[in-house]
Amino acid sequence: MPELPEVETIVRQLRPRLVGRTILGASVLWPRTLAGISARAFTTGLRGARIREVRRRGKFFVIALANGGRPAGHLVGHLRMSGRLVLAPRASEARSTHDRVRVKLDGQDLIFSDVRKFGRLWLTPRLERVLGSLGPEPLAPQFTAAWLAAGLRARARQLKPLLLDQRFLAGLGNIYVDEALHAARLHPLMRCDRVDAAGARRLHAAIRRVLAAAIRREGSSFDAFYRTPEGQPGRYQHQFRVYGRAGRPCRSCGAPIARLVVGQRGTHICPRCQRLSGGRRARSASSGR
DNA sequence: ATCCTATCCTGGCTGC
DNA sequence: TGCAGCCAGGATAGGA
Numbered sequence: 001m002p003e004l005p006e007v008e009t010i011v012r013q014l015r016p017r018l019v020g021r022t023i024l025g026a027s028v029l030w031p032r033t034l035a036g037i038s039a040r041a042f043t044t045g046l047r048g049a050r051i052r053e054v055r056r057r058g059k060f061f062v063i064a065l066a067n068g069g070r071p072a073g074h075l076v077g078h079l080r081m082s083g084r085l086v087l088a089p090r091a092s093e094a095r096s097t098h099d100r101v102r103v104k105l106d107g108q109d110l111i112f113s114d115v116r117k118f119g120r121l122w123l124t125p126r127l128e129r130v131l132g133s134l135g136p137e138p139l140a141p142q143f144t145a146a147w148l149a150a151g152l153r154a155r156a157r158q159l160k161p162l163l164l165d166q167r168f169l170a171g172l173g174n175i176y177v178d179e180a181l182h183a184a185r186l187h188p189l190m191r192c193d194r195v196d197a198a199g200a201r202r203l204h205a206a207i208r209r210v211l212a213a214a215i216r217r218e219g220s221s222f223d224a225f226y227r228t229p230e231g232q233p234g235r236y237q238h239q240f241r242v243y244g245r246a247g248r249p250c251r252s253c254g255a256p257i258a259r260l261v262v263g264q265r266g267t268h269i270c271p272r273c274q275r276l277s278g279g280r281r282a283r284s285a286s287s288g289r
Numbered sequence: 290a291t292c293c294t295a296t297c298c299t300g301g302c303t304g305c
Numbered sequence: 306t307g308c309a310g311c312c313a314g315g316a317t318a319g320g321a
Contacts, residue, residue: 001314032297059315081314082299098299116298118315157291166316173315224300264293266313 002079004138004171005214006226006234007056010085013229014110015054017087018063021105023049030100033112035120045073045123046103058134058170061085062127075103076122076130077112082225083119086111115225134170138207143169149200152192159195160188161263163207172207175220175243178268180206182242182252187274188262213239242268 002010023046028039037045046065049072053064063075077085088109096113101121103110112121122130136143151168152159162168163177172180181188183206186199195203219226219234222244227233237244241251246259250270258271 003315078315080297080316114298115300116314118297118299120316155290161292164315174313264314 001081001173001175002083002219002226003059003173003176004056004211005176005236006219007059007061007079007171008215009218009228009234011054011056011061014061014085014087018051018054018105018110021051023047023051023065024104024106026101026103028101030114030117032117033100033114033119033121035122037123042121042123046075049073057131058137058166059173060131062131071125073123073125074127074130076124076127078120079114080116080118080120082115084111084113084225084227084229086113086229086231133167135166135168136170138169138171138211143204143208145201145204148204149195149197152195152200154193156191156193158188158262159186159190159192160265160267162192164263164265169207171211174265174267175240176207176210176214178243179210179241182268182270182274183210185273187276188260188267188269190276242270244268 026043026046028034028042031039034042049065049067051063052066053062055062055064059078061077065072065075077083079085088111090104090107090109098113098115099111100114100117100119101112112119124130136147152162155162160177160181163172163180164174178188180203184199184202186195186203214220214234214236217235217239218228218232220236220240221227221233222237242257245257246268247256249255250257250273253270253272255270255272257268260267260269
Protein backbone atom coordinates (compact mmCIF):
# COMPACT_ATOMS: atom_id res chain seq x y z
CA MET A 1 0.00 0.00 0.00
CA PRO A 2 1.31 3.46 -0.63
CA GLU A 3 3.25 4.56 2.42
CA LEU A 4 5.88 7.26 2.73
CA PRO A 5 8.41 5.78 0.25
CA GLU A 6 5.78 5.17 -2.41
CA VAL A 7 4.30 8.65 -2.12
CA GLU A 8 7.78 10.16 -2.12
CA THR A 9 8.59 8.29 -5.33
CA ILE A 10 5.38 9.48 -6.96
CA VAL A 11 6.00 13.08 -5.92
CA ARG A 12 9.60 13.04 -7.18
CA GLN A 13 8.54 11.73 -10.56
CA LEU A 14 5.61 14.09 -10.97
CA ARG A 15 7.25 17.27 -9.68
CA PRO A 16 9.30 18.16 -12.78
CA ARG A 17 6.36 17.37 -15.03
CA LEU A 18 3.79 19.38 -13.15
CA VAL A 19 5.37 22.48 -11.65
CA GLY A 20 4.59 25.58 -13.67
CA ARG A 21 1.70 24.07 -15.60
CA THR A 22 -1.83 25.39 -15.64
CA ILE A 23 -4.93 23.36 -14.80
CA LEU A 24 -7.64 23.69 -17.43
CA GLY A 25 -10.38 21.83 -15.60
CA ALA A 26 -11.29 18.51 -14.06
CA SER A 27 -13.75 15.69 -14.46
CA VAL A 28 -15.00 13.87 -11.41
CA LEU A 29 -16.03 10.30 -12.19
CA TRP A 30 -16.58 9.16 -8.59
CA PRO A 31 -17.66 12.15 -6.49
CA ARG A 32 -17.09 10.41 -3.15
CA THR A 33 -13.37 10.59 -3.86
CA LEU A 34 -13.70 14.29 -3.03
CA ALA A 35 -13.60 15.11 0.66
CA GLY A 36 -15.86 17.93 1.80
CA ILE A 37 -16.30 19.59 -1.57
CA SER A 38 -18.76 19.18 -4.41
CA ALA A 39 -17.60 18.14 -7.86
CA ARG A 40 -18.67 21.52 -9.16
CA ALA A 41 -16.77 23.52 -6.56
CA PHE A 42 -13.74 21.29 -7.04
CA THR A 43 -13.69 21.81 -10.78
CA THR A 44 -14.30 25.53 -10.53
CA GLY A 45 -11.62 25.90 -7.88
CA LEU A 46 -9.01 24.17 -10.01
CA ARG A 47 -9.72 25.85 -13.32
CA GLY A 48 -7.03 28.34 -14.25
CA ALA A 49 -4.79 27.53 -11.31
CA ARG A 50 -1.06 27.20 -11.84
CA ILE A 51 0.88 24.43 -10.10
CA ARG A 52 3.63 26.03 -8.07
CA GLU A 53 4.84 23.12 -5.94
CA VAL A 54 4.49 19.34 -5.60
CA ARG A 55 5.51 17.77 -2.33
CA ARG A 56 4.76 15.09 0.25
CA ARG A 57 3.66 15.17 3.88
CA GLY A 58 3.33 11.78 5.57
CA LYS A 59 1.42 9.65 3.09
CA PHE A 60 -0.28 12.67 1.52
CA PHE A 61 0.76 14.36 -1.67
CA VAL A 62 0.35 18.13 -1.76
CA ILE A 63 0.01 20.19 -4.92
CA ALA A 64 0.25 23.90 -4.14
CA LEU A 65 -1.67 26.16 -6.48
CA ALA A 66 -1.43 29.80 -7.49
CA ASN A 67 -3.71 32.10 -9.38
CA GLY A 68 -2.28 35.23 -10.93
CA GLY A 69 0.79 34.90 -8.73
CA ARG A 70 -1.23 34.61 -5.53
CA PRO A 71 -1.62 31.37 -3.54
CA ALA A 72 -4.83 29.59 -4.54
CA GLY A 73 -5.10 26.69 -2.15
CA HIS A 74 -3.83 23.15 -2.19
CA LEU A 75 -4.87 20.03 -4.00
CA VAL A 76 -4.14 17.32 -1.44
CA GLY A 77 -4.55 13.59 -1.84
CA HIS A 78 -4.25 10.32 0.03
CA LEU A 79 -3.96 7.08 -1.94
CA ARG A 80 -5.04 4.84 0.95
CA MET A 81 -4.96 1.24 -0.27
CA SER A 82 -5.15 1.18 -4.02
CA GLY A 83 -4.92 4.75 -5.26
CA ARG A 84 -2.59 5.74 -8.09
CA LEU A 85 -1.51 8.98 -9.68
CA VAL A 86 -0.76 8.78 -13.37
CA LEU A 87 0.07 11.41 -15.95
CA ALA A 88 -1.41 10.27 -19.24
CA PRO A 89 -2.01 11.77 -22.66
CA ARG A 90 -5.42 13.35 -23.02
CA ALA A 91 -7.79 10.73 -24.30
CA SER A 92 -11.16 11.39 -22.80
CA GLU A 93 -12.74 8.35 -24.39
CA ALA A 94 -10.00 5.99 -23.18
CA ARG A 95 -10.65 6.29 -19.46
CA SER A 96 -10.02 3.23 -17.37
CA THR A 97 -12.80 1.76 -15.25
CA HIS A 98 -10.97 2.75 -12.08
CA ASP A 99 -10.35 6.40 -12.90
CA ARG A 100 -12.01 8.52 -10.21
CA VAL A 101 -10.83 12.07 -10.97
CA ARG A 102 -9.03 13.47 -13.99
CA VAL A 103 -7.34 16.84 -13.72
CA LYS A 104 -6.95 18.40 -17.16
CA LEU A 105 -3.65 19.91 -18.11
CA ASP A 106 -2.49 21.12 -21.49
CA GLY A 107 -2.42 17.94 -23.56
CA GLN A 108 -2.38 15.59 -20.59
CA ASP A 109 -4.55 14.43 -17.70
CA LEU A 110 -3.35 13.89 -14.17
CA ILE A 111 -5.42 10.84 -13.27
CA PHE A 112 -6.36 9.74 -9.78
CA SER A 113 -7.39 6.12 -10.20
CA ASP A 114 -8.39 3.88 -7.34
CA VAL A 115 -9.75 0.34 -7.49
CA ARG A 116 -11.06 0.23 -3.93
CA LYS A 117 -12.30 3.82 -3.73
CA PHE A 118 -10.73 4.51 -0.33
CA GLY A 119 -8.47 7.25 -1.67
CA ARG A 120 -9.43 10.89 -1.10
CA LEU A 121 -8.76 14.29 -2.61
CA TRP A 122 -9.10 17.65 -0.92
CA LEU A 123 -9.05 21.13 -2.38
CA THR A 124 -8.54 23.55 0.44
CA PRO A 125 -7.15 27.00 1.16
CA ARG A 126 -6.26 25.86 4.68
CA LEU A 127 -3.72 23.07 4.37
CA GLU A 128 -3.67 22.65 8.14
CA ARG A 129 -7.27 21.45 8.09
CA VAL A 130 -6.12 18.34 6.27
CA LEU A 131 -2.61 17.85 7.60
CA GLY A 132 -2.82 19.56 10.95
CA SER A 133 -2.92 16.48 13.14
CA LEU A 134 0.05 14.70 11.60
CA GLY A 135 3.11 13.86 13.65
CA PRO A 136 6.64 14.70 12.53
CA GLU A 137 8.30 13.48 9.37
CA PRO A 138 10.54 10.50 10.13
CA LEU A 139 13.23 11.72 7.73
CA ALA A 140 13.26 15.31 9.01
CA PRO A 141 15.92 16.56 11.45
CA GLN A 142 13.26 17.05 14.14
CA PHE A 143 12.79 13.29 14.34
CA THR A 144 15.62 12.41 16.69
CA ALA A 145 16.28 9.37 18.82
CA ALA A 146 15.71 11.52 21.90
CA TRP A 147 12.32 12.69 20.63
CA LEU A 148 11.31 9.11 19.89
CA ALA A 149 12.47 7.87 23.29
CA ALA A 150 10.47 10.59 25.04
CA GLY A 151 7.40 9.86 22.92
CA LEU A 152 7.55 6.15 23.70
CA ARG A 153 7.93 6.85 27.38
CA ALA A 154 4.97 9.22 27.44
CA ARG A 155 2.30 6.68 26.50
CA ALA A 156 1.27 3.15 27.27
CA ARG A 157 0.25 1.63 23.98
CA GLN A 158 1.45 -1.35 22.05
CA LEU A 159 4.42 -0.44 19.89
CA LYS A 160 2.99 -1.28 16.50
CA PRO A 161 -0.37 0.54 16.78
CA LEU A 162 1.55 3.59 18.04
CA LEU A 163 3.90 3.57 15.04
CA LEU A 164 0.92 3.22 12.71
CA ASP A 165 -0.74 6.24 14.34
CA GLN A 166 -0.15 9.13 11.96
CA ARG A 167 -0.58 11.62 14.79
CA PHE A 168 2.49 10.19 16.45
CA LEU A 169 4.70 9.83 13.38
CA ALA A 170 3.63 10.53 9.80
CA GLY A 171 4.23 8.14 6.95
CA LEU A 172 4.68 4.63 8.30
CA GLY A 173 2.19 1.92 7.32
CA ASN A 174 1.88 -1.79 7.88
CA ILE A 175 4.84 -2.83 5.73
CA TYR A 176 7.49 -0.45 6.98
CA VAL A 177 6.45 -0.77 10.62
CA ASP A 178 6.93 -4.53 10.42
CA GLU A 179 10.28 -4.09 8.67
CA ALA A 180 11.51 -1.42 11.08
CA LEU A 181 10.48 -3.37 14.18
CA HIS A 182 12.33 -6.42 12.92
CA ALA A 183 15.42 -4.37 12.12
CA ALA A 184 15.26 -2.91 15.65
CA ARG A 185 14.62 -6.37 17.16
CA LEU A 186 11.49 -5.12 18.94
CA HIS A 187 8.22 -7.01 19.33
CA PRO A 188 5.11 -5.24 17.93
CA LEU A 189 3.07 -6.07 21.03
CA MET A 190 5.58 -4.62 23.45
CA ARG A 191 4.29 -1.72 25.49
CA CYS A 192 5.95 1.40 24.13
CA ASP A 193 6.91 2.73 27.57
CA ARG A 194 8.89 -0.43 28.24
CA VAL A 195 11.28 0.17 25.34
CA ASP A 196 14.63 1.10 26.86
CA ALA A 197 16.96 3.83 25.60
CA ALA A 198 18.98 1.42 23.48
CA GLY A 199 15.79 0.03 21.95
CA ALA A 200 14.56 3.51 21.11
CA ARG A 201 17.89 4.31 19.43
CA ARG A 202 17.71 1.10 17.39
CA LEU A 203 14.13 1.85 16.39
CA HIS A 204 14.95 5.39 15.36
CA ALA A 205 17.84 4.22 13.20
CA ALA A 206 15.80 1.34 11.77
CA ILE A 207 12.88 3.57 10.74
CA ARG A 208 15.20 5.92 8.90
CA ARG A 209 17.27 3.19 7.31
CA VAL A 210 14.26 1.22 6.08
CA LEU A 211 12.49 4.29 4.68
CA ALA A 212 15.61 5.59 2.94
CA ALA A 213 16.35 2.20 1.41
CA ALA A 214 12.75 1.86 0.22
CA ILE A 215 12.83 5.31 -1.38
CA ARG A 216 16.07 4.35 -3.13
CA ARG A 217 14.24 1.38 -4.65
CA GLU A 218 11.14 3.43 -5.50
CA GLY A 219 8.89 1.73 -2.97
CA SER A 220 7.40 -1.75 -2.70
CA SER A 221 5.08 -3.56 -5.13
CA PHE A 222 3.82 -7.03 -4.32
CA ASP A 223 0.30 -6.91 -5.73
CA ALA A 224 -1.44 -5.17 -8.60
CA PHE A 225 -1.77 -1.86 -6.78
CA TYR A 226 1.30 0.31 -6.38
CA ARG A 227 3.07 1.50 -9.50
CA THR A 228 5.10 4.64 -10.05
CA PRO A 229 3.55 7.32 -12.29
CA GLU A 230 5.80 5.88 -14.99
CA GLY A 231 4.04 2.55 -14.58
CA GLN A 232 6.97 0.72 -13.03
CA PRO A 233 6.71 -1.44 -9.91
CA GLY A 234 8.90 -0.58 -6.94
CA ARG A 235 11.78 -2.87 -6.02
CA TYR A 236 11.97 -2.80 -2.23
CA GLN A 237 9.75 -5.90 -1.90
CA HIS A 238 12.86 -7.93 -2.71
CA GLN A 239 14.46 -6.58 0.46
CA PHE A 240 11.61 -7.50 2.81
CA ARG A 241 12.90 -9.33 5.85
CA VAL A 242 9.53 -10.16 7.43
CA TYR A 243 6.57 -8.62 5.58
CA GLY A 244 4.63 -11.29 3.68
CA ARG A 245 7.25 -13.94 4.54
CA ALA A 246 5.28 -16.05 7.05
CA GLY A 247 6.75 -19.52 7.35
CA ARG A 248 9.94 -18.64 5.51
CA PRO A 249 13.28 -18.40 7.29
CA CYS A 250 14.32 -15.19 9.00
CA ARG A 251 17.12 -13.61 7.01
CA SER A 252 18.95 -12.82 10.23
CA CYS A 253 18.65 -16.07 12.21
CA GLY A 254 16.85 -18.67 10.11
CA ALA A 255 13.86 -19.14 12.41
CA PRO A 256 10.52 -19.28 10.56
CA ILE A 257 8.74 -15.93 10.29
CA ALA A 258 5.43 -15.88 12.17
CA ARG A 259 2.25 -14.05 11.30
CA LEU A 260 0.05 -12.61 14.00
CA VAL A 261 -2.66 -10.00 14.21
CA VAL A 262 -1.96 -6.77 16.06
CA GLY A 263 -4.59 -4.07 16.20
CA GLN A 264 -6.51 -5.78 13.39
CA ARG A 265 -3.45 -5.75 11.11
CA GLY A 266 -1.57 -8.66 9.69
CA THR A 267 1.80 -8.55 11.39
CA HIS A 268 5.03 -10.37 10.62
CA ILE A 269 7.83 -11.05 13.07
CA CYS A 270 10.76 -13.28 13.68
CA PRO A 271 9.87 -14.90 17.02
CA ARG A 272 13.54 -15.38 17.79
CA CYS A 273 14.87 -11.92 16.89
CA GLN A 274 11.86 -10.06 18.31
CA ARG A 275 11.00 -11.15 21.82
CA LEU A 276 8.59 -9.53 24.18
CA SER A 277 11.46 -8.19 26.21
CA GLY A 278 12.00 -8.89 29.84
CA GLY A 279 10.33 -12.22 30.15
CA ARG A 280 8.73 -13.11 33.48
CA ARG A 281 11.37 -11.74 35.78
CA ALA A 282 11.75 -8.25 34.36
CA ARG A 283 8.03 -7.92 33.87
CA SER A 284 7.00 -8.57 37.45
CA ALA A 285 9.89 -6.46 38.73
CA SER A 286 8.82 -3.41 36.71
CA SER A 287 5.04 -3.63 36.93
CA GLY A 288 4.38 -0.42 38.81
CA ARG A 289 0.71 -0.23 37.82
C1' DA B 290 -5.94 7.26 27.67
C1' DT B 291 -6.45 3.32 25.17
C1' DC B 292 -8.87 -0.31 23.07
C1' DC B 293 -12.43 -2.40 20.15
C1' DT B 294 -15.60 -2.56 16.41
C1' DA B 295 -17.80 -0.96 12.37
C1' DT B 296 -17.43 1.50 8.10
C1' DC B 297 -15.86 2.39 3.53
C1' DC B 298 -14.82 -0.85 -1.16
C1' DT B 299 -13.30 -4.34 -4.53
C1' DG B 300 -10.76 -8.21 -6.36
C1' DG B 301 -8.96 -12.37 -5.29
C1' DC B 302 -9.14 -16.40 -2.82
C1' DT B 303 -11.37 -20.52 -0.45
C1' DG B 304 -14.62 -23.98 -0.07
C1' DC B 305 -18.50 -26.35 -1.54
C1' DT C 306 -17.26 -24.67 -13.41
C1' DG C 307 -19.95 -21.40 -10.70
C1' DC C 308 -21.03 -19.01 -6.97
C1' DA C 309 -21.37 -17.37 -2.23
C1' DG C 310 -18.82 -15.71 1.42
C1' DC C 311 -14.63 -14.12 3.50
C1' DC C 312 -10.71 -11.15 3.81
C1' DA C 313 -7.12 -7.34 3.48
C1' DG C 314 -6.07 -2.86 4.37
C1' DG C 315 -5.62 3.05 6.13
C1' DA C 316 -8.09 6.03 8.50
C1' DT C 317 -11.81 7.52 11.33
C1' DA C 318 -15.85 7.59 14.33
C1' DG C 319 -18.27 6.11 18.19
C1' DG C 320 -18.78 3.27 22.20
C1' DA C 321 -16.70 0.65 26.15
